[in-house]
Amino acid sequence: MITAVTAQNTRGVTAVHHVPPDVVAAQLDAVLDDLPVAGVKVGMVGSPAVAEVIAARAHRLPGLVVDPVLVATSGSRLSGVASVRPLLAYAMVLTPNRDEAGALLGRRVTTAEEMARAAADLAGPGSVVVTGSEAATDVLCHDGAVTFLRGEPVATRNNHGSGCTFAAAVATRLAHGDAVPDAVRRAKEYVTHALDGARDWQLGGGPGPLHHFRRYA
Numbered sequence: 559m560i561t562a563v564t565a566q567n568t569r570g571v572t573a574v575h576h577v578p579p580d581v582v583a584a585q586l587d588a589v590l591d592d593l594p595v596a597g598v599k600v601g602m603v604g605s606p607a608v609a610e611v612i613a614a615r616a617h618r619l620p621g622l623v624v625d626p627v628l629v630a631t632s633g634s635r636l637s638g639v640a641s642v643r644p645l646l647a648y649a650m651v652l653t654p655n656r657d658e659a660g661a662l663l664g665r666r667v668t669t670a671e672e673m674a675r676a677a678a679d680l681a682g683p684g685s686v687v688v689t690g691s692e693a694a695t696d697v698l699c700h701d702g703a704v705t706f707l708r709g710e711p712v713a714t715r716n717n718h719g720s721g722c723t724f725a726a727a728v729a730t731r732l733a734h735g736d737a738v739p740d741a742v743r744r745a746k747e748y749v750t751h752a753l754d755g756a757r758d759w760q761l762g763g764g765p766g767p768l769h770h771f772r773r774y775a
């Protein structure tokens with residue numbers, strides 16, 4: 559589903575065109591009315607009206623992973639908190655990074671303890687992973703239990719879309735029937751592998767992408 563068209567490269571976002579809510583609704587209905595949807599990942603939403611369109615169909619969106627995209631790594635604002643809030647109650651897994659968790663809670667989320675508290679406070683019926691970016695330690699709150707997921711930090715500047723990749727991989731594993739903790743663990747392994755595969759790429763003047771198809775290379 560296209561919710562917004564962005565003009566961006568490794569250095570920044572230069573334009574955003576928001577797709578009208580009725581067109582987003584039509585895209586969703588076109589798929590839901592015809593195809594067996596097994597998993598869904600929501601990234602940049604763009605407007606509260608589009609969030610409402612998605613929320614109104616939440617009962618038809620299995621394995622819903624919500625990545626509350628607010629600001630691009632390059633610093634450009636992509637969405638407001640009001641465009642994410644209507645979806646929180648429906649997320650099977652919510653995947654904010656520290657800044658996004660902080661914006662949703664209205665407080666600083668920086669340290670490991672703050673990440674753990676944020677994951678617990680954001681978790682409701684669904685689970686939450688607060689991601690730790692280059693430190694590679696994420697915090698999962700699932701079924702009321704908080705777990706630290708320690709990864710292997712990859713020394714690279716190519717991390718454009720690491721959070722989007724992670725959330726999409728979680729949704730994919732859920733669609734394959736994994737339980738949430740397994741889906742999150744496998745998604746993290748995939749992201750680490752994809753980051754490592756693009757470690758030395760020189761693409762553009764800013765942070766480049768991950769090697770999503772490394773296993774097929």
Ligand SMILES: Nc1ncnc2c1ncn2[C@@H]1O[C@H](COP(=O)(O)OP(=O)(O)OP(=O)(O)O)[C@@H](O)[C@H]1O
Pocket residue numbers: 630631654655656689690691692693694695696709710711712713714717718719720721722723724746749750753
């Ligand atoms: N340099 C790195 N080395 C290892 N793991 C990383 C690195 N950077 C990010 N990760 C992992 O990638 C996943 C996505 O988290 P991250 O915090 O980067 O998301 P994000 O900030 O929302 O990403 P983006 O906004 O760039 O899409 C997490 O599992 C995190 O630990």
Ligand SMILES: Cc1ncc(COP(=O)(O)O)c(N)n1
Pocket residue numbers: 564566601602627629630631632636717718719720721722
């Ligand atoms: C459409 C869209 N969605 C998400 C991101 C966040 O990714 P990043 O933080 O790596 O810039 C982005 N830049 N653009």
